[in-house]
Amino acid sequence: MPTQTLLYIILAGILALILALFQYKYKVKSMSKLYMLFAFLRFISIFLILLLLINPKFEQLKLTEEKPKLLVAIDNSSSTTQLEQDKNAKQVLQTIQSHTALNTKFDIEYFKFGKTLNALDTLTFTDKQTDVAAALDGLKSIYKNTIAPTILVTDGNQTLGSDYAYTSYNQPVYPIILGDTTTYIDLSITQLNVNKYAYLKNKFPVETVLVYNGKAPVNTTFSITSGTQTIFSKNITFSATHNSEILQFTLPASHVGVTTYKAILQPLESEKNKVNNVKHFAVEVIDEKMNIAIVSSFYHPDLGTLKKSIESNEQRAVSILNPNEVNPKLNDFNLLILYQPDNQFKSIFEAIKADNKNAFIISGAQTDWFFLNDQSDYYEHDITSQTEMYQGVFNSNYTTFIVDNLDFNSFPPLQSAFGELSFYGPHEILLYKKIGNITTNQPLLATFETQGRREAVLLGENIWQWRAQSYLNKKSFNTFDNFISKVVQYLSSTKRKTRLVVDFESFYDGTNNVIIRAQFFNKNYEFDGREPLKIKLVNRETKAVTELPFVLKNNNYQVDLSQLPAAEYNFTVSATNENISQSGSFTILEYNVEQQFLNANSGKLNQLAQKTEGASYFIADYKSLLKDLLSNQKYVTIQKSSKTTQGLIDWKYMLGIIVFCLSLEWFLRKYNGLT
Structure with missing residues (x-):
């Protein structure tokens, strides 16, 4: 306690004593025991009040042990x-x-x-x-x-x-x-590489890596079967020096749809683990390929990024063209992606309007908005000579199609022209603009549909940085590529919007979660989260029926089917209160990577x-x-000390003592007939 505070306390005691004696000693000729009690109570009351005014600080040292x-x-x-x-x-x-x-x-x-x-x-x-x-x-x-x-x-x-x-x-x-760590004799299929999609009447490549762990020479057979039919077979000899083999071959794609295959490396009788001798895989055969054109009058890293993302789905082929190369081939493309349009795109816009084609407009710092405003009847952008960096904020209420949030807040901002984009009709915003810490109601990425034609507008260049950041976040490009794939799928489709939309894969590889998503819309095609949805699954082989409810999560319904055994399933998703349903089928492949270890x-x-x-x-x-x-x-165990400083004014019982002394003094004075 500081010396100055200690002097104040001594002075407060002296002053309190003087005032108490003045009250009871000065006015009476002799001090009785009763008056001495009154003086003591008055001294305590005044002294404590003065102490509260001085409010001295006391330090407390607290010791704790931390294991x-x-x-x-x-x-x-x-x-x-x-x-x-x-x-x-x-x-x-x-x-x-x-x-x-x-x-x-x-x-x-x-x-x-x-x-x-x-x-x-x-x-x-x-x-x-x-x-x-x-x-x-x-x-x-x-x-x-x-x-x-x-x-x-x-x-x-x-x-x-x-x-x-x-x-x-x-x-x-x-x-x-x-x-x-005992080493066992073992044959295994350590890796099998195959494309997810193939095209009808073509052959698709398969690559597999076979490994032998042992010293004595052995003979075995590798084969590929589909159902009861063997479609590929080869005899293989392994030894201590020749302990691995890479096989590369092709298989025919004979009919449309999902075909499941089984790769078998004939096990030895002495093998302890025979699970790793079998791998299941599937290929979806399609009869046509979607062609997409990315049109730009100059080179930019975004062009290659879009091409890689879109072509990650092998059902799609991308051509990067300049505006003069498009018109003769316009009918060859299912979708046009127009990158930072200018006057060179005039004939393309005329053809889009004439053929009612879908388009994806990507603007940036070099976009000619005078030209683009003139070409569009559906939106208009402010004309300025300035650019701005905009970050994307995901709209969880977006309902046009099912899409996941990629943690856009962690993505770098995109560069675009400064100003507002005004729409003249119904549209949905997938990503909002964010400047600094302020989220605006302006679109960074929006979609709309008019007269049977679909269009999307992205107001920013340098999307290649988004793909790179997505890889840093997830250690994979898949999440970003899937996001672009969803946008392209929406724009390249001509199907009318249905009130019940189901999002699923044709087959699941048995290692990742089996998640099916759905969206339900009311009669005005607004997302309705009040309608209970359920899924009915039928195992094609055992005919076992499973019914599960969907769970509402953000702007879509989800059901996790990861616990289902590997098999082929037919399913029907239906709304409980309305006569609306969607059906489909998928396959869960039998493969557990955790069972491959000895x-x-x-x-x-x-x-x-x-x-x-x-x-x-x-x-x-x-x-x-x-x-x-x-x-x-x-x-x-570590002993830690913590020092705290507390003022006397925080001691609440001090007020109680003051009230008690004053009350007792008043009561005794009244009891003895004193005023």
């Missing part, structure tokens, strides 16, 4: 069951949970992981994929400023994501290796432990890890 964190992350993927290690994993968990000394020393938190990291509730060992790197990244983001050694209970077999052996995880990792990947786990300054342990010796953690002097 180090211990993170336990357990592999919940089906490979744990495949290697018969599920009981061992549960035993490790029970031992740690019941270990008194360990729980006394550490603050233990539990997680499970497969494709994603989650807090541990129960272990099911049903996850279809494993991403160890993603699990470590998740723990790193949560405990980046905390001492948190990590026990990783896993077989080390990863099916997707980056290599976890090169992680930047900043905590010591102690892997408990589930499984053994043993634990101890090499990668040892490398991870060494890199993070931890240590690895086999499951048979996991109790040694617990002893080592208890004896490790790096992990000790």
Whole structure:
């Protein structure tokens, strides 16, 4: 407490004593015990009031003990069951949970992981994929400023994501290796590459990688079957020196639709794991290819980006042309993408109006809006000589077609002409403009339909940066390519809008989630989220019927069918209160990547432990890890001190004492007949 404050308190005591004595000593000739009590109560009251006015500050020192964190992350993927290690994993968990000394020393938190990291509730060992790197990244983001050694209970077999052996995880990792490192004789199909689509009466290429793990020479047969028919077969010999083979061949596309195939590498009698000798795949055969033209009078990175994104769907072919090359070939294209139009596009716009063709207009810093305003009867843009950078904000209420939010807030802004775009009719905004931190009601990407013709307008160039950012966000171009594909699919279709729209794939590969989406519209074609939707599925082989409700999520309905067994299904999506339904079919391929492993990947786990300054342990010796953690002097309880300053005015009981003293003085004076 400062010396100045202490002097104020002494002066306050002297002043309070003087005032109390003046009240009761000065006016009376002698001090009785009663008057001495009155003087004392008055002194206390005045002194405490003066103390509150001075409000001295008191410092409090609080000591707390903080135990180090211990993170336990357990592999919940089906490979744990495949290697018969599920009981061992549960035993490790029970031992740690019941270990008194360990729980006394550490603050233990539990997680499970497969494709994603989650807090541990129960272990099911049903996850279809494993991403160890993603699990470590998740723990790193949560405990980046905390001492948190990590026990990783896993077989080390990863099916997707980056290599976890090169992680930047900043905590010591102690892997408990589930499984053994014994080498078994094994034949496997490690990879099979095939296009998703093929064209009728053509042949499509197939590439497969076959691997042998063993020393003695063996003979086997690789074959491809479809139904009961074998359509490709080849005899193969492996040895210790010739332990892999790449086969490249073609298969005929004989009929339209989805055809499923089975690749079989004839197993050896002594093989322990025969699941990895079979791979299922499917190809959708179509009878025509959609042709799309990207028209531009100059070169720009956006042109190549659009071509790559659109052609990621092999049903589509893209040609990049200048305006003078389009007219002779106009009827060859299902859709025209006009990139930053100017006067050179005049004949193209005339042909679009004459043939009532759909178009996708992309504007930017070099767009001639004088020309474009003159050509369009449906919208008009302000004419300025300035440009602006606009970021996209996703409109979750967009209902023209089903599209996902790609986290557009993380995407770089696009460059476009400054000003507002005014529409003269009904339209829907997919992306709003955002300038700095302000989201406007102006469109960055909008779609509309008039007189049977569809058009989209994107007000910004440098969309190639969006594709690059999408890759940084998702480690894949697929999400951005799917977004562009949805826009192109809408623009290239001439089907009238229906009140019930169902979005699904022809087949699912068995490793990713099987999600079917739907949208329901009222009679004014406005999205209606009040209508209950349900799906009825029929397994073509077993005739088993499954009915499930859809769940409303943002601007669409969704149902997760990931738990369905691999088979071919017919389905019908119907509205409960109205006689509206849509039907279709899809195939779930039989493939579980987690069942392809024979043993634990101890090499990668040892490398991870060494890199993070931890240590690895086999499951048979996991109790040694617990002893080592208890004896490790790096992990000790830390005593932390915190100093707080509190003013006397915050002590509420001071007011109670003042009120009590004044009240008692008043009562005693009245009781003794004093005024």
